[in-house]
Amino acid sequence: MAKADLKHTAFVTVLAAVALLIAPSFLETYTLTILVVYGLLALSLGLIWGFGGILCFGQAAFYGLGAYTYAVAALNIGESTIPFFLGVLMPLLFAALLGAMMFYGRLSDVYLGVITLVVTLIFFKFMNATAGPEYVLGTARLGGFNGIPGFQTLNVPGDPDAYILGDAFYYFTAFVLLLVYVFVRWLIASPFGRVAVGIRENEQRIELMGYDARLRKTVLFAVGGGIAGLAGTLFASWAEIVTPGLFSLSQSAEIIIWCIVGGLGTLVGPVIGAMVLGYLKFVLGQQSVIDNTLILGLVLILFVVLLPRGIVPSLGSAFRSFQGAIRRRSRKTPRRRRRRQADV
Amino acid sequence: MDLATVIIVEILYSIAVLVLISAGLAVVFGMMRVINLAHGEFMMIGGYATIVAVNSGINIYVSMLLVAPLVVGLLGLLVERLIIRHLYGRLVDTMLATWGLSLFLVGVATMIFGNTTTGISPPIAGFSIGAYQVNGYNFFIIVAALVLLAALYAVLSGTRAGLVARGTMQRADMASALGYNPNTIYMVTFFCGSALSGLAGGILAPLVGLVPSTGGTYIAKAFITVISGGSSIIVGVLSSATLFGLVSQVFTFAVSPVVGDVALLVAAVILLRLLPQGITGRFFKGRM
Numbered sequence: 001m002a003k004a005d006l007k008h009t010a011f012v013t014v015l016a017a018v019a020l021l022i023a024p025s026f027l028e029t030y031t032l033t034i035l036v037v038y039g040l041l042a043l044s045l046g047l048i049w050g051f052g053g054i055l056c057f058g059q060a061a062f063y064g065l066g067a068y069t070y071a072v073a074a075l076n077i078g079e080s081t082i083p084f085f086l087g088v089l090m091p092l093l094f095a096a097l098l099g100a101m102m103f104y105g106r107l108s109d110v111y112l113g114v115i116t117l118v119v120t121l122i123f124f125k126f127m128n129a130t131a132g133p134e135y136v137l138g139t140a141r142l143g144g145f146n147g148i149p150g151f152q153t154l155n156v157p158g159d160p161d162a163y164i165l166g167d168a169f170y171y172f173t174a175f176v177l178l179l180v181y182v183f184v185r186w187l188i189a190s191p192f193g194r195v196a197v198g199i200r201e202n203e204q205r206i207e208l209m210g211y212d213a214r215l216r217k218t219v220l221f222a223v224g225g226g227i228a229g230l231a232g233t234l235f236a237s238w239a240e241i242v243t244p245g246l247f248s249l250s251q252s253a254e255i256i257i258w259c260i261v262g263g264l265g266t267l268v269g270p271v272i273g274a275m276v277l278g279y280l281k282f283v284l285g286q287q288s289v290i291d292n293t294l295i296l297g298l299v300l301i302l303f304v305v306l307l308p309r310g311i312v313p314s315l316g317s318a319f320r321s322f323q324g325a326i327r328r329r330s331r332k333t334p335r336r337r338r339r340r341q342a343d344v
Numbered sequence: 345m346d347l348a349t350v351i352i353v354e355i356l357y358s359i360a361v362l363v364l365i366s367a368g369l370a371v372v373f374g375m376m377r378v379i380n381l382a383h384g385e386f387m388m389i390g391g392y393a394t395i396v397a398v399n400s401g402i403n404i405y406v407s408m409l410l411v412a413p414l415v416v417g418l419l420g421l422l423v424e425r426l427i428i429r430h431l432y433g434r435l436v437d438t439m440l441a442t443w444g445l446s447l448f449l450v451g452v453a454t455m456i457f458g459n460t461t462t463g464i465s466p467p468i469a470g471f472s473i474g475a476y477q478v479n480g481y482n483f484f485i486i487v488a489a490l491v492l493l494a495a496l497y498a499v500l501s502g503t504r505a506g507l508v509a510r511g512t513m514q515r516a517d518m519a520s521a522l523g524y525n526p527n528t529i530y531m532v533t534f535f536c537g538s539a540l541s542g543l544a545g546g547i548l549a550p551l552v553g554l555v556p557s558t559g560g561t562y563i564a565k566a567f568i569t570v571i572s573g574g575s576s577i578i579v580g581v582l583s584s585a586t587l588f589g590l591v592s593q594v595f596t597f598a599v600s601p602v603v604g605d606v607a608l609l610v611a612a613v614i615l616l617r618l619l620p621q622g623i624t625g626r627f628f629k630g631r632m
Contacts, residue, residue: 055436101617102617105617105620106620107616107617107620108620109435109436110379110435110439110571111571111616111620113439114567114568114571114612114616115612115613115616115617117564117567118564118568118609118612118613119609119613121564121609122606122609122610125602125605125606125609126602126606128602129600129602249560249564250447253443253447256440256443257444260440290451290455291450291451291452291454291455292451293447293448293450293451293454294447294448294450294451294452294454294455295451296444296447296451297444297445297446297447297448297449297450297451298444298448299444300440300441300443300444300447301427301441301444301445301448302444304431304437304440304441304444305427305430305431305441308437
């Protein structure tokens, strides 16, 4: 990492850590935990869409797959350490496979969107249809639209009775989010990340320079899938039930909305977008005057038409121009002072 | 023999449904390169328009063939002026904005009609072929799909308006140099596409119990059919609808409806992997 990157990362991480530590005095940790999970999920799409230019309509597929993998494995093993890693590994491998199929087939934008959407739908339809007793993985029944309840939630590694619940679980997820953020920052600053951004800007040029864009996109897509799976794993442990709703279209839509609202091409943007909109949804869910989806839809339309860059980049440029104005003013003052000193 | 007839009718029916639900989307996508993800909700509104009209005493055929397309067409006009107009040429942005629109419309419909199922009964009675009962309305849908395709072909290739529309779709700048305003043409095209969505929603209304989220079940299939069809509107939709209708019905008969749906989706993934430009990107190039 270059020095400026390092400074930026450290600054954001410390700021976020402080914010996450203060947050429990304003909100219940139970609500905060899910907001952090949403942030992690948004981060995964923010990475592959904002930095790789891959618009995935089916990030929910990896999220759901992570959650289901964790639930099934936890039921079978009865201890959460291995399921936790499986919940990341499975979506990662699946994303690698799906990505390889798409990118080596040279599919782009709309077609990519259709395929990822279709794959999500396949999961959704299939999981909804697994109500019968013949759909069993080990000791875990898939349970159709009722989902899988009653699996082992996260525990201290090696001790199945020491559950990580409540506040402790919140601090754990917050720590995971920061860790993943630092990892993604490092990835983007690495040569691999630089080339990925190059592919986003001009794939042909990067290929002519001798880089294999197909492989790189596949790897990036897989990393995104893994992070989404991690979010799904944490979700499963938080909700203590997994349902096919995780694979639904509205779930996919929400992730995309978070990224658009927060701002593409940044990492902090999607996370903030997810948390703000997640909280908004939570607040709106407590009233029944206005329908929830109506607001979400309106937010998406308004942002695409009026503020397509999202909150964080727009605020960023506003802040920079403000900073510039201050600097211009402060540059005048020292000059005057110098003159005065010269007089003396 | 009876079973074979029934299966053939069912296959034709599922192809006809796919044609109906994707026609509106295909016109808008093929002509304007705009993907309207609120298409399913346009159909949902067409359905509600039909039901409301029928319940207030209007003849059922008038309500689904005239009222529904008109209502949804006007809604489409409004949407084009307010949202789509600003986003021409930005494929992904139009997709996202119309996705937002779709959520918005679901919300509005939920607030107006509530989260309950409404429906009307089909106007044609069922009859039996041998030992099997067949829904008579299925034949109406097959005929409607055929008429729709024929009419679309006639308008696009036979009329002045169709010629101008096709010209604009190929070279907007040239059409504009020849004195046609692309803006107006886009507006009219979007109106027609929306009206087709409304028509499909109206025709299918007697078959499904309508809920505000009904649109979601259509959009994926319509989207897949149109994209797999490729850039030629009529041949594309017909060929991909035939393929997907066939696959899904064969698997529905052989295994179960859910497997039929999943088979359709898997077929779409394989097809797009093999023919990334859609069916008409490879075969039947340059047709309509």
